[in-house]
Amino acid sequence: MTATVAIVGAGLAGFQVASVLRDQNFQGRVVLIGDEPHRPYHRPPLSKAYLLSTSDEASVAMRPDAYYADRKIEVLSSTRAVSIDRNHRKLALDNGSVIDYEHLVLAVGARNRPLHVPGYDLNGVFFLRHLDEARALRVRLHKAKQAVVVGAGFIGLEFAAAALKLQVAVTVLEVADRPMSRALSAPMSAVFAREHEKSGMRFMFNTQLKRLIEDEGRVAGVETVDGAVIEADLVLIGIGVIPNVELAATCNLEIRNGVAVDAHLATADPHISAVGDCASFPSVYADGEFVRLESVQNATDQARCVAARILGRTPLPYSAVPWFWSDQAHLKLQIAGLTMNHDQTVTRGDPESISCSVFCFRKGRLLGVETVNRPADHMAARRLIGNHTALSPAQAADESVDLKAIAAAAAAGANP
Amino acid sequence: MYFCTVSIFCTDPTPLIKQQAMPKITFIKPDGAQLIVDAKEGVTLMQAGIDGGINGIVAECGGCCQCATCHVYVAPDWQPRLGSVSESENAMLDNTVCDRRPESRLSCEIKVTPELDGLVVHLPVRQV
DSSP states (O other), X not given: OOOEEEEEOOSHHHHHHHHHHHHTTOOSEEEEEOSSSSOOBOSGGGGTHHHHSOOOGGGTBSSOHHHHHHTTEEEETTOOEEEEETTTTEEEETTSOEEEOSEEEXXXXXXXXXXXXXXXTSBTEEOOSSHXXXXXXXXXHTXXXXXXXXXXXXXXXXXXXXXXXXXXXXXXXXXXXXXXXXXXXXXXXXXXXXXXXXXXXXEEOSOOEEEEEEETXXXXXXXXXXXXXXXXXXXXXXXXXXXXOHHHHHTTOOXXXXXXXXXXXXXXXXXXXXXXXXXXXXXXXXXXXXXXXXXXXXXXXXXXXXXXXXXXXXXXXXXXXXXXXXXXXXXXXXXXXXXXXXXXXXXXXXXXXSOEEEEEEETTEEEEEEEESOHHHHHHHHHHHHTTOOOOHHHHHOTTSXXXXXXXXXXXXXXX | OOOOOOOOOOSOOSOOOOOSOOOEEEEEOTTSOXXXXXXXXXXXXXXXXXXXXXXXXXXXXXSSSSSOOSEEEEOGGGGGGGOOOOHHHHHHHTTOSSOOOTTEEEGGGOBOOGGGTTOEEEXXXXXX
């Protein structure tokens, strides 16, 4: 077989497609195209351990450089794909070259949502997604005294927790009335708000940034829309991401808050798939609604699903159970399932402690589970949700009910 | 999103370079093939394996104790030198693809120290 698989995007999803293809003895050409100057690296550490520690770059690289040569994975760094000719299956790159592909995988990810308020480009104002951004931010953070974080999402709070640990005062501005409101139930948000405040994090909810205040070209503070002024020598903006759909849009593939794909992660063009942060797919965990997930789990499992199809395996629809995590100081948040449409929550354990789980239901059916410092509940939840096991709100709340045993029994039933 | 445990806390971001001999760690594949890796002190056993080109360690989550794809088996007499199993690691070990045994550990949760020179690590048949 001499088929070429071209993978656009050298983040986790793109790396995994290439890696799995070679693990499974794919004989064709594998080209991995990334616009950053680095080989694939892990992003999760960038918002905390990397900021705090002395970890060198080897510790964020997914594999040593020799791996790519050994596996005949052609990595094109600092290279951008500019257009796709679907009729002739040609991918044009910004260096002028053209790749003839048999299969094209879009693993183009997402980019930080910009915030165009006055002063957004001042020295001392940061976004955080790439290694280069993290490196610059780390240098600045170690000299900072007062930081303002715009957006109480995962990245903002992980950064804020790291800054506090470095004795930097932190104020977090959030447009909603609670932290992580897009991802978490109200009871779990309340746990994080309370615990972060106890650690000295200052929150300002229901407000927005009006402008950044300048002092000799550097950021000196922020002003909110309601007139509050907060001094700061470092500002991190973490207000979410937008998927990179432009390349797909140029060749008229469907866009639905991401590159639209079917249950097998293929676009309407059978030679083009999409995986990871950029892919919008119908999820069995959301009653078939299209969702786009930004997570390590989704990137790796979708990559595996697409690689299997390229390898000619009997295609199975993508059905891996979604899970997420965020470590914020002493709070280890884990989520299993998709909880956004819940209409009922039940808390297991003491919500006034730092160890409890919130079970999210819709019409009595378990959608997902959020846990803080309860890894065993989280792992049981992954299995319960993955096997679509029935669990009642009463069982969820009752700590004498052994979730692990129920999950194991259901798994045994599902795989006799 | 997604974060790892803090490994080293230091206000000086300049990496420290250590000149000591590197602990030698032997990885044994399920078919019996052995690979000896010179591990950097302070990194995790997972990282040492990946840096050394060990393909049997997948490490999907990058060493954050979230995915159980860096599962290894370590003989009981070495266990006291590996540090204890945390609640997170314990929960994760219940979900490894290959059977959990008393020797099971997640290599991302083990820090390479001089005391691990000579360590022998057995890899499971599969990680995913």
